[in-house]
Amino acid sequence: MSALQTIKGFADLFEPESTLFTRMEDTARRVFGAYGYKELRIPILEFTELFSRSIGTETDVVQKEMYTFPDRKGRSLTMRPEATAGIMRAYIESGLHGRETVSKLFSFGPMFRYERPQKGRMRQFHQLDCECLGAHEPQADAEVMLMLMFFLKELGLTDLSLELNTLGCRECRPAYKEALTAFFSSLEVDNLCEDCRRRLNTNPLRVLDCKVPACKAMSESAPRLIDHVCGACKDHFDVVIRLMDDRKVPYTLNPRLVRGLDYYMRTTFEVVSTGIGAQGSVAGGGRYDGLVAQLGGPEAPGIGFACGMERLALLLAQQENCAEARPDFYIACLDERAPDVAVAAAETLRSKGLAGEISFAAKGLKGQMRRASSLHVRHCLLLGESELESQTVGIKNMDTGEQVNISLATLGDWAEIRCADKACEHRLGAGAYVSG
């Protein structure tokens, strides 16, 4: 343990990862905005009760993964492990439900879960979160999923699969749970893994989700939820599927897809990738019609999803189309008097739209040129003794090796010409990456 290292599972994000995060946020604002979603920023700390009441007391998240501690007055606070609960709280507390029938909200930021870190899983991780509140219609389910896939496509991610399932509702799920429990109890329960024998009592649906081969084999012939849901749920799901088929968005029906949080019902979905190791699910969500009321709000239905930004970043980093933006200039100071001149010259260049930097200290030519090379700049501006005497600057094109000397007074003109030349290129890091 040391004051000079990050906490386990907490990371500093430098380039290029930080740029990837910015890109995800920008794309999210643009795409979600096109569907009528408004950005909502919510606190990171909430009263613990908000999470235990919404996520479910029996879930692993609440039981052993939350950062929970008392504040100075002894009230139990928790660093949010997910965003939905906080958005629901804000929705109810603000009275937004009274001013509009449908509310579409998105949010993003850090979440916290005390888990063992591994690839694609941190203790502080980031999620993009969308919630559509006030609509019970299956069209809302379809739109949410279409929006998610559109967002991923806009990021350039296409090699992903959408998995889809329905969980039934409060009316039909209890009967299914009983049927499922009865089914497993009729078999050799001892063949199930230790976890599943426990799940059989707490949450039998999770047995379907188990990855242990023996459990998988046993649940192979288990009764399927889709055959047990009530008429209303069946109708709802049929419309969702028909809409997805109409839009020709590929998906896989996965009867084993079960959400880990208690509040989900009816439509559930998950976006999975094979490219990032064991933590392959990059986004997940579903319908949660009872949640708002359960938290003390009105009877408002809802559907939404959360998207893991670290996992998306892993996929984005694998793409070959990340081209770094090249700075336009580096001013090499070869004389002690040069840095003063360089500060002013650089300001002139930047005011004309060029990007670059200067050496704050005067150093030898060799080191300066190395620095210019490592920065991948297009031009190296040389300020040495002779240039200072004559009030000029040597401009070396780092690609061609050509060098010209121009008067310091005309540096702004040179910059304008350079800018015009490159009018089609992104300026000042506005788009550090070009999509392919």
Place this chain on the structure above:
RNA sequence: GCGGAUGUAGCUCAGUUGGCAGAGCACCUGGUUGUGGCCCAGGGGGUCGUGGGUUCAAGCCCCAUCAUUCGCCCCA
């Protein structure tokens, strides 16, 4: 909470059956070159993650501990 792998120079890593701490890259100085990338010579840099133990002798063997990482679990 459980299991595997890994901690040696600023970075990437070698290090044989236990016997003087190494390479490449990077950095600094000098030389060569018409003003960088090549080449030559030299140089600075290490509590070998940490603490114990075995031994004449430990980077190497044993125990503990911390950290990183990949899985399990769980989840986005």
